[in-house]
Amino acid sequence: MKPLLKFCGMMNEKDYKKAVASNTDLIGFIFAPSKRQVDPGEVGQWATETPASPHQKLVGVFVNETVEKIARVVQDAKIDIVQCHGNESVEEIRTVKSFTGVDVYKTIHHNDRALEEMKKYSSVVDGYLIDTKTANAWGGSGIAFDWEAIPSYTKEAARQGVPCLIAGGVKLDNIQALLKYNPLGIDLSSGIETNGEKDERKMSGMTKAVNETYQQPDHLGRFGPFGGKYVPETLMYALEELEKAYEEVKHDENFSAELLREMKEYSGRPTALTKAERLSNHYGGATIYLKREDLNHTGAHKINNALAQGLLAIKMGKKQIIAETGAGQHGVASATVAARFGLSCKVFMGAEDMRRQELNVFRMRLLGAEVIEVHSGGKTLKDATNEAIRHWVANVHDTFYLIGSVVGPHPYPMMVRDFQSVIGEETKSQLAERIGRLPDEVVACVGGGSNAMGMFYPFINDDVALTGVEAAGKGTDTSEHAATLTKGRKGVLHGSLSYLLQDEHGNIIEPYSISAGLDYPGIGPEHAHLRDTGRVKYEAVTDSEAMAALEDLCKLEGILPAIETAHALAYVRKQAPKMNKDDVLLVCLSGRGDKDVHTIQEVLGGDKE
Amino acid sequence: MNRIKKSNFQDKKDRFVPYIMSGDPSYDAAIDIALELQNAGVDALEWGVPFSDPLADGPVIQAAGDRSRNAGGSLTSALKGIKEARTRGLELPVVLFTYVNPVLSYGIENVVSAMREADIDGILIPDLPFEESEELRELCGKEDISVISLIAPSSKHRMEKISRLGDGFLYYVTSLGVTGTRQSFSDDLAASIETLKTTATVPVLAGFGISTREHVQHFQSIADGVIVGSALVKFIGERNLLLQEEETKQKALEEIKEFVQELIS
Numbered sequence: 091m092k093p094l095l096k097f098c099g100m101m102n103e104k105d106y107k108k109a110v111a112s113n114t115d116l117i118g119f120i121f122a123p124s125k126r127q128v129d130p131g132e133v134g135q136w137a138t139e140t141p142a143s144p145h146q147k148l149v150g151v152f153v154n155e156t157v158e159k160i161a162r163v164v165q166d167a168k169i170d171i172v173q174c175h176g177n178e179s180v181e182e183i184r185t186v187k188s189f190t191g192v193d194v195y196k197t198i199h200h201n202d203r204a205l206e207e208m209k210k211y212s213s214v215v216d217g218y219l220i221d222t223k224t225a226n227a228w229g230g231s232g233i234a235f236d237w238e239a240i241p242s243y244t245k246e247a248a249r250q251g252v253p254c255l256i257a258g259g260v261k262l263d264n265i266q267a268l269l270k271y272n273p274l275g276i277d278l279s280s281g282i283e284t285n286g287e288k289d290e291r292k293m294s295g296m297t298k299a300v301n302e303t304y305q306q307p308d309h310l311g312r313f314g315p316f317g318g319k320y321v322p323e324t325l326m327y328a329l330e331e332l333e334k335a336y337e338e339v340k341h342d343e344n345f346s347a348e349l350l351r352e353m354k355e356y357s358g359r360p361t362a363l364t365k366a367e368r369l370s371n372h373y374g375g376a377t378i379y380l381k382r383e384d385l386n387h388t389g390a391h392k393i394n395n396a397l398a399q400g401l402l403a404i405k406m407g408k409k410q411i412i413a414e415t416g417a418g419q420h421g422v423a424s425a426t427v428a429a430r431f432g433l434s435c436k437v438f439m440g441a442e443d444m445r446r447q448e449l450n451v452f453r454m455r456l457l458g459a460e461v462i463e464v465h466s467g468g469k470t471l472k473d474a475t476n477e478a479i480r481h482w483v484a485n486v487h488d489t490f491y492l493i494g495s496v497v498g499p500h501p502y503p504m505m506v507r508d509f510q511s512v513i514g515e516e517t518k519s520q521l522a523e524r525i526g527r528l529p530d531e532v533v534a535c536v537g538g539g540s541n542a543m544g545m546f547y548p549f550i551n552d553d554v555a556l557t558g559v560e561a562a563g564k565g566t567d568t569s570e571h572a573a574t575l576t577k578g579r580k581g582v583l584h585g586s587l588s589y590l591l592q593d594e595h596g597n598i599i600e601p602y603s604i605s606a607g608l609d610y611p612g613i614g615p616e617h618a619h620l621r622d623t624g625r626v627k628y629e630a631v632t633d634s635e636a637m638a639a640l641e642d643l644c645k646l647e648g649i650l651p652a653i654e655t656a657h658a659l660a661y662v663r664k665q666a667p668k669m670n671k672d673d674v675l676l677v678c679l680s681g682r683g684d685k686d687v688h689t690i691q692e693v694l695g696g697d698k699e
Numbered sequence: 700m701n702r703i704k705k706s707n708f709q710d711k712k713d714r715f716v717p718y719i720m721s722g723d724p725s726y727d728a729a730i731d732i733a734l735e736l737q738n739a740g741v742d743a744l745e746w747g748v749p750f751s752d753p754l755a756d757g758p759v760i761q762a763a764g765d766r767s768r769n770a771g772g773s774l775t776s777a778l779k780g781i782k783e784a785r786t787r788g789l790e791l792p793v794v795l796f797t798y799v800n801p802v803l804s805y806g807i808e809n810v811v812s813a814m815r816e817a818d819i820d821g822i823l824i825p826d827l828p829f830e831e832s833e834e835l836r837e838l839c840g841k842e843d844i845s846v847i848s849l850i851a852p853s854s855k856h857r858m859e860k861i862s863r864l865g866d867g868f869l870y871y872v873t874s875l876g877v878t879g880t881r882q883s884f885s886d887d888l889a890a891s892i893e894t895l896k897t898t899a900t901v902p903v904l905a906g907f908g909i910s911t912r913e914h915v916q917h918f919q920s921i922a923d924g925v926i927v928g929s930a931l932v933k934f935i936g937e938r939n940l941l942l943q944e945e946e947t948k949q950k951a952l953e954e955i956k957e958f959v960q961e962l963i964s
Contacts, residue, residue, distance in 0.1 A: 322828075323848070327851075466758065479754055597773075
């Protein structure tokens with residue numbers, strides 16, 4: 091969600107008018123001894139002459155002031171929110187609230203006991219402001235506190251259901267860094283001044299930074315028009331429960347530490363970043379780097395999300411996990427995690443897919459999972475997902491549904507994206523270390539779209555081209571493809587609004603791709619949004635293009651990629667020659683191809699010895 | 700005022716509402732069945748629209764939808780079917796039961812105006828919770844079409860919010876899981892329905908899994924009526940071929956009528 095913006099310390103009418111015009115959410119005035127102290131009567135006059143927009147609120151800042159004085163100022167200066175910036179006790183805040191009848195925010199000074207402080211004011215105050223305090227002045231010293239602490243403040247405020255503004259030392263050149271901590275609000279004073287005066291350009295720079303930072307989805311789980319929760323009423327409570335649990339662990343350091351440990355010690359993260367020199371030379375253009383998700387335990391990126399959701403399931407006290415699977419990769423990852431964490435696991439799989447992926451069925455059973463054969467519809471991934479949802483509806487009290495991609499109802503698309511973002515985050519820091527800069531273009535294959543979202547998301551606010559590659563099967567001009575964004579129409583499948591392959595009556599069409607992991611008739615709602623806004627470019631490549639690229643990587647780099655991943659490589663094969671040697675083209679090597687050897691042999695066998 | 704809101708339905712006791720799938724086993728046969736149900740003395744009709752991925756339904760209704768689609772069934776023909784049934788004398792309140800995707804594909808506005816034209820009284824979209832239903836409510840409100848909401852035992856704090864939006868009637872889901880026949884029901888239902896009735900301003904009908912005369916009587920005693928789907932759809936499915944032959948059709952319709960009257964009695 092977009093953070094609340096507060097411009098504070100207006101010293102004269104000119105400042106105030108600039109703030110109104112800037113469209114900031116909150117406009118602050120200092121009524122305590124300070125170089126920015128103003129007269130309540132004058133503020134009242136400015137506010138009468140230039141009324142703020144309906145969504146803007148005036149904030150009065152006080153330090154250990156008497157309640158009578160505060161009440162008088164609120165009236166004279168037409169204040170909407172009182173900010174208590176001193177040592178006001180819970181009881182004093184209560185009195186201010188009842189005396190003035192307006193909302194009261196409490197400033198908490200950042201230190202070791204700050205969180206405990208916040209808890210004391212729970213259900214009394216209407217918002218918080220976290221500030222640095224120096225020996226000489228109460229806050230407003232313009233020094234940034236350790237921003238690593240922001241998530242814990244945000245978490246506590248979110249628990250109390252109130253906003254929490256971060257103040258101190260925020261400037262145009264560090265606001266991007268601050269926004270990465272997803273603060274609920276930002277308070278600015280000296281950061282929007284030049285030579286002691288409020289600076290319009292700095293103000294608009296701040297508003298722009300906040301507005302343009304990619305903040306999706308909204309609280310309803312919408313990415314633009316896409317996403318949402320289109321599920322039977324029987325599931326709504328379970329989704330709300332999941333949303334709440336996810337919000338909690340998102341800001342929970344213990345959870346993050348545990349997940350990090352599992353990723354490192356169990357799955358083998360961080361995965362390598364490999365410079366593909368021979369492949370780059372062969373294509374004769376861009377320098378190609380491969381993010382090696384194939385080196386993860388179980389051979390693909392799927393485990394990142396499965397580990398995280400598995401831990402979340404335990405945290406929520408659920409004993410059973412269920413999962414859907416197409417090719418079996420997510421099923422194997424889920425079964426693996428269930429075995430690791432001692433949970434029971436049911437994997438729903440279409441009868442047709444079970445026949446095609448016999449080996450993975452055996453693997454899942456070996457890992458102790460129960461594989462449930464689905465006979466409805468086309469007996470593939472779409473039908474397995476329907477059946478998993480149906481089972482979830484009936485067993486919602488003790489069952490956790492571990493969705494394997496950035497699809498499904500909110501919060502799944504957001505949650506799976508966040509859990510997979512480790513891919514992009516790691517890549518970013520590896521590149522910084524190795525070449526000291528961002529890549530020029532990032533490429534990933536897209537079925538449901540989880541490896542792509544995990545790779546793209548950390549780059550979304552950067553000046554980097556992002557390209558998703560869909561499966562064109564036998565060609566987008568035939569009926570046998572899985573190119574959802576290229577050929578689909580808007581619609582609802584499995585709980586969210588996105589693009590879908592469907593017939594004229596709104597029935598879902600079975601997709602086709604040589605890769606079992608890409609033949610899904612829908613696509614994650616965030617991809618639909620990123621396509622429509624133009625932030626990510628989506629291309630489609632055919633089975634045969636993918637197979638040719640797969641052979642190149644085998645022969646030139648000694649890496650057998652999954653056929654899914656080969657789709658991203660097929661785009662690279664076309665794109666790299668158009669780029670320069672200095673350009674960096676980064677590919678998410680989402681999985682290894684051992685599982686596909688049989689298919690590859692069938693397709694390529696005829697031409698080989 | 701639409702037929703659901705009229706006193707015939709609102710003030711009725713022990714309401715019995717059957718669900719059938721449009722186009723199953725054929726376009727014409729489903730209309731015949733609708734008219735036969737009217738003869739049997741039911742109080743309203745839920746008219747199902749076939750869809751490839753009916754998440755809230757069990758195998759019986761999914762199979763009926765597949766039969767319907769194979770016979771050319773769709774949202775378009777479901778709307779047309781009611782229009783035709785009206786000209787053939789169907790007077791019952793009719794609720795269109797459809798998943799959201801066919802509606803989006805057809806266009807929400809187009810669906811609402813086609814419903815008005817076909818003289819359909821309400822719409823129920825199981826995968827459209829009230830948070831996502833604002834546009835539909837607004838458009839239906841203008842055309843006096845009721846938007847029926849589902850309420851589940853798991854709705855908890857949502858129950859009051861949804862019941863306040865109650866329009867026509869409320870559909871209380873008697874068991875978690877999908878539609879389909881069941882042997883038994885949870886004991887807490889009576890209390891839950893009782894609570895719901897205190898905030899509801901429209902009748903509360905119970906559905907999902909109600910398949911026997913005993914079930915019907917039990918739920919009519921705690922709710923304001925029942926909805927029976929899968930049990931009837933299964934019975935119709937078993938008479939699939941009979942219903943499509945001119946010589947045997949009447950007998951099959953007669954059996955359906957008896958089946959329903961037995962449930963109501």
